[in-house]
Every structure is written in C-alpha cells, then in structure tokens.
Amino acid sequence: MKTVYRAVCIASVLISGCTLMRTEISSPNAYQVERDQLVIHSDFRLAKRHRLLDELVARRLDLAAKLQLPLSDEPIHVFLFDSPSEYHEFIAKKYPSFPDRRAFFVETDTRLKVYAYWGDRVGEDLRHEVTHGYLHAVLTNLPLWLDEGFAEYFEVPRGQRGVNAAHVELLAEQLKFGKWFPDMAQLEKLERPEQMSQQDYAESWLWAHWLLETTDPRLDLLRNHVARMRLTGETPSLSVVVKSLEPNAPQLVADHLRSLLQSRTLH
Ligand SMILES: [Zn+2]
Structure with a gap:
C-alpha cells in the first residue's frame, strides 16, 4: 500500500533568535549552487545544470505566469542534506x-529557507517547498x-497540468462513500499546519x-x-468571492473531481 504521509511544510514560522545551540550541527554548506532565486547548499557536489534544478528554475516562471505574479530576486536558501539521518x-x-x-x-523576517534531504522523493519535496518560497517572496x-493548495499543484512534475493522482484517489473515495464534500469555507478556518x-x-x-485549470x-x-x-x-475570503460568481461551486468541484478520476481510469 502506498503511504500517503507526505512532505508538508511549516509556512510562516517565526523563529526567535535566542536559541543557543551548544552541540553544533551545521546545515550543509560545503557546496553552493546558485540558479536564479535559488541558492542550494549541500555537502555533496550537485551539478549546476542538474535536471531537477532546471525544473525548479522553470517552475518560477510557470508560477509567475499562471498567477500573474511579479518575479522576485529575494534568495531562497535550499539546504539539501545528504541523508535522512x-x-x-x-x-x-x-x-x-x-x-x-x-x-x-521556513520563513523568517529576513530569510526564506527550505530544508530537505536527497532521497527518492526529493523532486516532489523540493517542488512543493520551493513553491512556498516563490510565493512568499x-x-x-x-x-x-x-498556500498549500498551490504547493500541492506545483509539486506535480511539469507537463501534467497539476493533476495530483494521490489526491484524486483519496477524495474520490471519500466522496463516493459520502464522507466528504467540497467546502472551501471550512478550509479557510485552518490556521496552523x-x-x-x-x-x-x-x-x-x-x-x-479547479480554479487554475477549468475555465x-x-x-x-x-x-x-x-x-x-x-x-x-488583506486576506479576503475567497469562498465568498467564489460563491458570488458560482453559487453552485461545491457541486461543480465535486464534478471536476469525478471527471479527473474518469480521465485517469481511461488512460
Ligand atoms: Zn506545504
């Protein structure tokens, strides 16, 4: 069975500056690669033109174009560990x-930072966390x-129109058995990761x-x-705006999920 426990982030965590670390475990810093906004720190040599880095760099432009956001030049420091331990x-x-x-x-007042390790799912993890970096910049x-919805969308490899297969399957199962129905207002109440x-x-x-890919x-x-x-x-309620344009949005979102499931089944 595929595990569904996956990388998530702590967004907007304010770190106090008073933590003294007597046993110093330093973050990776032997090598450094800079690619546009990204500064990748590692203790192993990472090719500057590695295809994963190419994809992360391309994602910056994808995201800016899709959401019509400006490009920032604020560095996003990615600390890439050699091993999970x-x-x-x-x-x-x-x-x-x-x-x-x-x-x-991790976002502080002065820095945007990503921590991850080199493993089987490093691509997915970095696409997700670096998306937060691009957004928060x-x-x-x-x-x-x-924030999480965008990160989950952009963590999907390029060329797949953001279709997150694991999420489609999970939600379709819940919908089928009447355990869940789309409710954006409920999501808006969530404050902590x-x-x-x-x-x-x-x-x-x-x-x-649904908002990015349908009409x-x-x-x-x-x-x-x-x-x-x-x-x-300000952070106005998106559910109120959506409801005024499409009062039937939850049903339409459920239909969208069913159509995604159908197209997956047909492939
Ligand atoms: Zn996240």
Missing part, C-alpha cells in the same frame, strides 16, 4: 518543536490552505486545480484575488 538530527536540534516531516519551508498574507489533515491538503489542491473566468477570479491580496495586504 543527518536531516532529522539537524531539524530535531534546530527546530525541536517541528513535527516529523521530510522537508520544511511576493505574497505576505496567503491563507494557509491556499498541524491542523491540516491529508484530506485537507487534498481538498486544498482540488480547489486550486478562464475562474482563473481570472483567482488572479484578481491574489492581486488584491498583494495590493492591499
């Missing part, structure tokens, strides 16, 4: 309150669920996918909403 040891010492995850995004007030279940991540992705008016609605957040610094 070194990564977990570092995180346990440096961020003892963090839950056990494969990768993290230009948006300061994304609601948690939408640890409150989010796997189903919440999947539903956040589904709403993002031009929905895409425009989302772009305008994001632009308004940037301009005003």
Whole structure:
C-alpha cells in the first residue's frame, strides 16, 4: 500500500533568535549552487545544470505566469542534506518543536529557507517547498490552505497540468462513500499546519486545480484575488468571492473531481 504521509511544510514560522545551540550541527554548506532565486547548499557536489534544478528554475516562471505574479530576486536558501539521518538530527536540534516531516519551508523576517534531504522523493519535496518560497517572496498574507493548495499543484512534475493522482484517489473515495464534500469555507478556518489533515491538503489542491485549470473566468477570479491580496495586504475570503460568481461551486468541484478520476481510469 502506498503511504500517503507526505512532505508538508511549516509556512510562516517565526523563529526567535535566542536559541543557543551548544552541540553544533551545521546545515550543509560545503557546496553552493546558485540558479536564479535559488541558492542550494549541500555537502555533496550537485551539478549546476542538474535536471531537477532546471525544473525548479522553470517552475518560477510557470508560477509567475499562471498567477500573474511579479518575479522576485529575494534568495531562497535550499539546504539539501545528504541523508535522512543527518536531516532529522539537524531539524530535531534546530527546530525541536517541528513535527516529523521530510522537508520544511521556513520563513523568517529576513530569510526564506527550505530544508530537505536527497532521497527518492526529493523532486516532489523540493517542488512543493520551493513553491512556498516563490510565493512568499511576493505574497505576505496567503491563507494557509491556499498556500498549500498551490504547493500541492506545483509539486506535480511539469507537463501534467497539476493533476495530483494521490489526491484524486483519496477524495474520490471519500466522496463516493459520502464522507466528504467540497467546502472551501471550512478550509479557510485552518490556521496552523498541524491542523491540516491529508484530506485537507487534498481538498486544498482540488480547489486550486479547479480554479487554475477549468475555465478562464475562474482563473481570472483567482488572479484578481491574489492581486488584491498583494495590493492591499488583506486576506479576503475567497469562498465568498467564489460563491458570488458560482453559487453552485461545491457541486461543480465535486464534478471536476469525478471527471479527473474518469480521465485517469481511461488512460
Ligand atoms: Zn506545504
């Protein structure tokens, strides 16, 4: 059985500067590769033109074009550990309150940082966490669920239109047995990453996918909403805006899920 426990991040964590670390476990720093906004620190040599880095760099432009966001030149520091044990040891010492995850995004007042390790799922993990970095470099007030919905959408490899197969299967199963129905207002109540279940991540992705991939008016609605957040610094309720344009949105989102499941079955 495929495990559904996956990389999630801690977004918008404010780190106090008073933590003294007597047993110093340093983050990787032997090698450094710079690619546009990304500064990748590692203790192993990583090819500057590695295809994973190429994809992460391309994602920056994908994201800016899709959401009509400006490009930032604020560095995103990616600390890439050689092994899971070194990564977990570092995180346990440096961020003892963090839950056990494969990768993290951390935002402080002055830096955007990603921690991850080189493993089988490093591509997915970095696409997810670096998406948070790109978003937080230009948006300061994304609601948690939408931040995660975008990250889940952009973690899918390029060329797949953001279809996250694991999420489709999970939600379709819940929908089929009447255990769940789309409810964006409920997602908007989530304030902390640890409150989010796997189903919440999947539903956040589904709403993002419906807005980004179905019709031009929905895409425009989302772009305008994001632009308004940037301009005003406010975080208005997207569910209210969506409801005014499409009162039947939850049903349409459920239909969208069924059509994604159908197209997966047909392939
Ligand atoms: Zn995340």
